[in-house]
Amino acid sequence: MTAVHEPSTAIRTVTASIDGHEVTVPDGTTIYDAAREVGVDIPVLCHNDRYDPVGVCRMCVVDTGGRVFAAACVRPCEDGMEVKTASAELERNRAVLTELLLTDQPPRAEDPKQTTTADNALLELADRYGVARETTALPCGSGRGRDSSNPVIDVDHDACILCDRCVRACDDIQGNDVIGRSGKGYATRIAFDLNDPMGASSCVTCGECVQACPTGALTNKSINLIPIRPREELDAIDSVCPYCGVGCALTYYVDRERGAISFAEGRPQPGSQSRLCVKGRYGWDYAASPQRLTTPLIRVESSYPKGPLSADVRGDGDGRRNGKNRAEGRKPGGLVDYDEVMPHFREATWEEALDLVARRLREVHAEGGPGAIAGFGSAKCSNEEAYLFQKLIRAGFGTNNVDHCTRLCHASSVAALFEGVGSGAVSTTYGDVVNADVVIITGSNPTANHPVASSFFKQARRKGTKIIYVDPRASTVAEHSDIHVQLKPGTDVAFYNAVMHEIIRLGFIDREFIAARTSNYDELARTVADYPPERAAQITGVDADTIREVARTWGEAGAAVVYWGMGISQHTTGTDNARCLIALCSITGQVGRPGTGLHPLRGQNNVQGASDAGLIPMFYPDYQGVDRDATRQRFERAWGTRLDPKRGLTVTEIVKSVLEPGGVRGMYMLGENPFLSDPNINKVRKALSALDFLVVQDIFLTETAEFADVILPASSYLEKDGTYTNTDRRVQLGRKVLDPPGQARVDWEIVQDIAQRIGLDWNYASASEVFDEMVALMPSYTNLTHANLGLSGKLYPNADPEHSDGTIVMFDERFNTEDGLAHLVPAQWLPPKELPDAEYPLVLNTGRLLEHWHTGSMTRRSFALDTISPIAEVYLHPKDAAERGLAHGQRVRVRSRRGEIELQVRISHREQLGNCFIPFHFREAAANLLTIDEIDPYGKIPEFKFCAVQVEALA
Numbered sequence: 001m002t003a004v005h006e007p008s009t010a011i012r013t014v015t016a017s018i019d020g021h022e023v024t025v026p027d028g029t030t031i032y033d034a035a036r037e038v039g040v041d042i043p044v045l046c047h048n049d050r051y052d053p054v055g056v057c058r059m060c061v062v063d064t065g066g067r068v069f070a071a072a073c074v075r076p077c078e079d080g081m082e083v084k085t086a087s088a089e090l091e092r093n094r095a096v097l098t099e100l101l102l103t104d105q106p107p108r109a110e111d112p113k114q115t116t117t118a119d120n121a122l123l124e125l126a127d128r129y130g131v132a133r134e135t136t137a138l139p140c141g142s143g144r145g146r147d148s149s150n151p152v153i154d155v156d157h158d159a160c161i162l163c164d165r166c167v168r169a170c171d172d173i174q175g176n177d178v179i180g181r182s183g184k185g186y187a188t189r190i191a192f193d194l195n196d197p198m199g200a201s202s203c204v205t206c207g208e209c210v211q212a213c214p215t216g217a218l219t220n221k222s223i224n225l226i227p228i229r230p231r232e233e234l235d236a237i238d239s240v241c242p243y244c245g246v247g248c249a250l251t252y253y254v255d256r257e258r259g260a261i262s263f264a265e266g267r268p269q270p271g272s273q274s275r276l277c278v279k280g281r282y283g284w285d286y287a288a289s290p291q292r293l294t295t296p297l298i299r300v301e302s303s304y305p306k307g308p309l310s311a312d313v314r315g316d317g318d319g320r321r322n323g324k325n326r327a328e329g330r331k332p333g334g335l336v337d338y339d340e341v342m343p344h345f346r347e348a349t350w351e352e353a354l355d356l357v358a359r360r361l362r363e364v365h366a367e368g369g370p371g372a373i374a375g376f377g378s379a380k381c382s383n384e385e386a387y388l389f390q391k392l393i394r395a396g397f398g399t400n401n402v403d404h405c406t407r408l409c410h411a412s413s414v415a416a417l418f419e420g421v422g423s424g425a426v427s428t429t430y431g432d433v434v435n436a437d438v439v440i441i442t443g444s445n446p447t448a449n450h451p452v453a454s455s456f457f458k459q460a461r462r463k464g465t466k467i468i469y470v471d472p473r474a475s476t477v478a479e480h481s482d483i484h485v486q487l488k489p490g491t492d493v494a495f496y497n498a499v500m501h502e503i504i505r506l507g508f509i510d511r512e513f514i515a516a517r518t519s520n521y522d523e524l525a526r527t528v529a530d531y532p533p534e535r536a537a538q539i540t541g542v543d544a545d546t547i548r549e550v551a552r553t554w555g556e557a558g559a560a561v562v563y564w565g566m567g568i569s570q571h572t573t574g575t576d577n578a579r580c581l582i583a584l585c586s587i588t589g590q591v592g593r594p595g596t597g598l599h600p601l602r603g604q605n606n607v608q609g610a611s612d613a614g615l616i617p618m619f620y621p622d623y624q625g626v627d628r629d630a631t632r633q634r635f636e637r638a639w640g641t642r643l644d645p646k647r648g649l650t651v652t653e654i655v656k657s658v659l660e661p662g663g664v665r666g667m668y669m670l671g672e673n674p675f676l677s678d679p680n681i682n683k684v685r686k687a688l689s690a691l692d693f694l695v696v697q698d699i700f701l702t703e704t705a706e707f708a709d710v711i712l713p714a715s716s717y718l719e720k721d722g723t724y725t726n727t728d729r730r731v732q733l734g735r736k737v738l739d740p741p742g743q744a745r746v747d748w749e750i751v752q753d754i755a756q757r758i759g760l761d762w763n764y765a766s767a768s769e770v771f772d773e774m775v776a777l778m779p780s781y782t783n784l785t786h787a788n789l790g791l792s793g794k795l796y797p798n799a800d801p802e803h804s805d806g807t808i809v810m811f812d813e814r815f816n817t818e819d820g821l822a823h824l825v826p827a828q829w830l831p832p833k834e835l836p837d838a839e840y841p842l843v844l845n846t847g848r849l850l851e852h853w854h855t856g857s858m859t860r861r862s863f864a865l866d867t868i869s870p871i872a873e874v875y876l877h878p879k880d881a882a883e884r885g886l887a888h889g890q891r892v893r894v895r896s897r898r899g900e901i902e903l904q905v906r907i908s909h910r911e912q913l914g915n916c917f918i919p920f921h922f923r924e925a926a927a928n929l930l931t932i933d934e935i936d937p938y939g940k941i942p943e944f945k946f947c948a949v950q951v952e953a954l955a
């Protein structure tokens, strides 16, 4: 085995003179880059460091003594070359070019510089060369027109200078391939797909082209109806995106006078490298929704017994948004009906509400013992909030009944990783894909769920990395893959066992690695011997030759890495699925080097951090087992209290326990909405109704809050400081951008107030102080502080955060298991728990859309996201639709053994025959009314990806 992309040892250099400055640079360095090294700034328009240079605008031409001027952005330096960058002739040349380009520009409104993201480089050049718009002789504008069809991006073709920056941003950076050119000569303009309006094209509104445009041809529209001011008048706050686990770094530009965000843009960070997706760039206005909770609420006496207060999730609206989507003044059809629910609560002071919460939780605890209390935290909260919340439940109530939505996303992956390699975190980063020869992306739809990570996958493929995509759905990434394995859902173990069978048969295993770094290989080999490709073909529906091709492609790779999503983890065999992936990497030695390893793509922005911080029932912070005496005693000393030696209940077990005698009776819910996010929500509804006491701390009135006795108005992500750990193990600072509305308060302070009221002596003064306490108890986070995280955050583990970004590749010498070996755990294929039959003949798969996030409480209150994706749909294969006589857009009923929902049909070639897909964001068509609550025996994760349903026309 050899590592790939080894750096060349002998780098040839050249020495040139630029405006009299001698500079020595590696051979191939452009004049533009070399000039910057000696502090000489050459003006550019079409060039930007993030894109490959094309040299089309000619603004950067320099004099190299040749017959014609050379474009500095593309011309390499040569030994002995003498370059002049600013002679009178060159400057005259640039001035004329600026004047010519300006001729085509449309008239500007009051603020000519404002392009909403990039400064207008063309107008800056006009100022520099003293070219006034009025001095040009030709009529304004090229007459190529405007396009306002995208809800948040405006296209002014007249302002376009055809520099192709947007084309390169869309193709080379984001890999979306939407923008090209159409027309000839003067009529040439940028085109979206086949010259479609932008809003009707395949554009995914990532905004990368807006960030790239140097002239204001592509601009952001205001999404909160507040005019966008010039950048210089706005406050720039560096933070991190609050949506997915990719954790993109961004800057919010804030209009302080109006107390509102104007726009957001990506900023440099080693992971996301200034990229954003539609959610990060345009999905922040939810925080200013008029529906924010602003006052503590207490349920009125007349509203008992508890139950769902607004219309039933099945009957609330038709899923369509009629007319306006702006949050202002609307009553959203798919959200909790405030008018119906609010009369069941009365406003209270913080003192009254907190006193009541503390008293009732203490009473439930006194009556039922520690096991009567449980807490659900949230992977949307910061590390500090997660840490304090689990500490409150453990130290305040003597129970480990504390969990969060990791249970619903990657709990099985974490169980398998712990058992196999001794750590639940990824072994390498998503950006390390660039060093891989081959990548398997499996059980994941990264273009929707991890859009910025997927842009790196697509970019790596352009540079030669082969992508094997293994997924029952043909989502967009299938179009960017070399092999798409469209296996039947729930057959992953059979598929990977067959791949390993072939790898062993063909001798592609790494014997040295197996001998030195793994245990239990013989048993694994015996198990996979029973899975020849022909047998696996019968189970998986994938032909045997494709299985052989995958085995050969993986086996021949010098470096290979697996990225997986919830299509692997959200099964009753989720742990077995992940065990197979660990074994596949381990027997081929594909762990511990650049471009190799294991990466479960984490869902929520802070699911990694919340788990690291101990928001799980079996572990204290940093995965230190609650059932280990020495560990427990250490935490008892640190927290000054006695702790429960038994593991607590998981999310699904807590719901079950509420419905059993002697089970959980009182709950503290911080930012979770299990009424929509948990499987089989009819059961969740019964559990929430049956609780003796429920306090919900959230930013909106969620479906779960309808069952609460007390509702505490919390702060959104944008209203507080704290750290968040992304899927790469990168710990980053989220910074306060806005003040919380009304009386809403910062979450960790609310948790501290409750802790004090139940007798805990907590006096944290800041999130940073909480972080320091956590780190002292978490070996993996050693050395990290708020101060040394800097603007880019740091990967953990990190021996020297002052000077290092942290560890990219883990396990280069040993695994984190006690014996240092990777433990290979063989798995037998088992069918899913509820197979299709005559009455329920289709397999239901649930998941996310690009524009929405989980239960939609944020994204459905975002103008951009809700406008682009406003309705609930069931995605059906054309034949399945035809068999049922269903047309695209028709209203249908989907039913399972647990419930039924009504929504619209989307005919989709991306589905497999016999399968359908429903996103779980939509209250009015809640997919989890249908799902089954069977769980994986190890990770306790529900089988969200497989249950039997029927789809039928509404009578």
Ligand code: SF4
Binding pocket: 169, 170, 174, 176, 177, 178, 179, 202, 203, 204, 205, 206, 207, 208, 209, 210
């Ligand atoms: S918004 Fe993104 S996908 Fe759409 S055209 Fe611009 S770069 Fe391409």
Ligand code: SF4
Binding pocket: 241, 242, 243, 244, 245, 246, 247, 248, 272, 275, 276, 277, 278, 279, 280, 281, 450, 451, 452, 453
């Ligand atoms: S990829 Fe994820 S973290 Fe990045 S901008 Fe999109 S939602 Fe935010």
